[in-house]
Amino acid sequence: MKSEVPRLGTQICKGKATTVTAPPTDQPLTPRALRILETASQLFYRHGIHAVGVDTIAAESGVTKRTLYDRFGSKDALVTAYLQRRHDDWWARLEDRLAGAGGPRALAVFDAYAEDAPAVERGCAFLNGAAELPTDHPGMVVVRDHKQQVQRRLRELVAEDCPHLEDPRAVADHVFLLLEGAVAHRGIDEDDHRLAQARGLAGDLLLP
Numbered sequence: 001m002k003s004e005v006p007r008l009g010t011q012i013c014k015g016k017a018t019t020v021t022a023p024p025t026d027q028p029l030t031p032r033a034l035r036i037l038e039t040a041s042q043l044f045y046r047h048g049i050h051a052v053g054v055d056t057i058a059a060e061s062g063v064t065k066r067t068l069y070d071r072f073g074s075k076d077a078l079v080t081a082y083l084q085r086r087h088d089d090w091w092a093r094l095e096d097r098l099a100g101a102g103g104p105r106a107l108a109v110f111d112a113y114a115e116d117a118p119a120v121e122r123g124c125a126f127l128n129g130a131a132e133l134p135t136d137h138p139g140m141v142v143v144r145d146h147k148q149q150v151q152r153r154l155r156e157l158v159a160e161d162c163p164h165l166e167d168p169r170a171v172a173d174h175v176f177l178l179l180e181g182a183v184a185h186r187g188i189d190e191d192d193h194r195l196a197q198a199r200g201l202a203g204d205l206l207l208p
Contacts, residue, residue: 033071036061041082045125049079049132076138079129083142086125090116091149103161104206106154106175110199113183114192123187127180151176164208175202 029037039061043052054075058065072078094112101108122128126143133139151173158165158172165171182198 030071032061032063032067036063036068036071037078037081037085040078041085044079044082045086045122045128049129054078079133079137080139080142083126083129083139083146087142087146087149094153098157104158104203105161106157106172106206107199107203109150109154109157110179110182110195110202113179113186114195114199121187121190124183127184128187147180150179154179158206162206165206171205174205178202 036057040052040057043057043060054065054068057078058068061068068078072081093116094109097108097112098105101111126146129139130143133143154176155169155172158168158175162168162171178198178201182194185194186192
């Protein structure tokens, strides 16, 4: 089963759902807005969110700060749009890989991280963002939802591909933790050896 790209931006807090408004990334952006977002995305990932100011983003994009604010409203909204767009792009690549993968497809998620170097060369963008953003920043809603969606997708894949398991949900959650630990270290180690190790351990859990 191929999963649609999940929509992010709704946070469950104390039993209530709150929606954070950010520039919609599922609608076409103007050429200038797209250039701003692409430039900001590269700079945020390469140098860090706090280290990159709107002056730098505007200059690198070839636009004025006024144009940047006209298109996105604030740096916080631009950061949120960056994380949302990164999720959308990565999820589409993941689903393309899963569509052609053999079982258990949960192992293909490890391969997606290992072989998608631009997504993890400086570590996970969402973990990096979580380390920089305050807990009430709207971008944190995207970070949390992205991780929840990855965990949920792994649960679906394990349940579909591993009917021999007594508790596929628990195993999928173990696989998720293996994946997250390995991806977190990808930016530290600058190689994929932990992803390979984690994939092997996941295989031991998933294969009969």
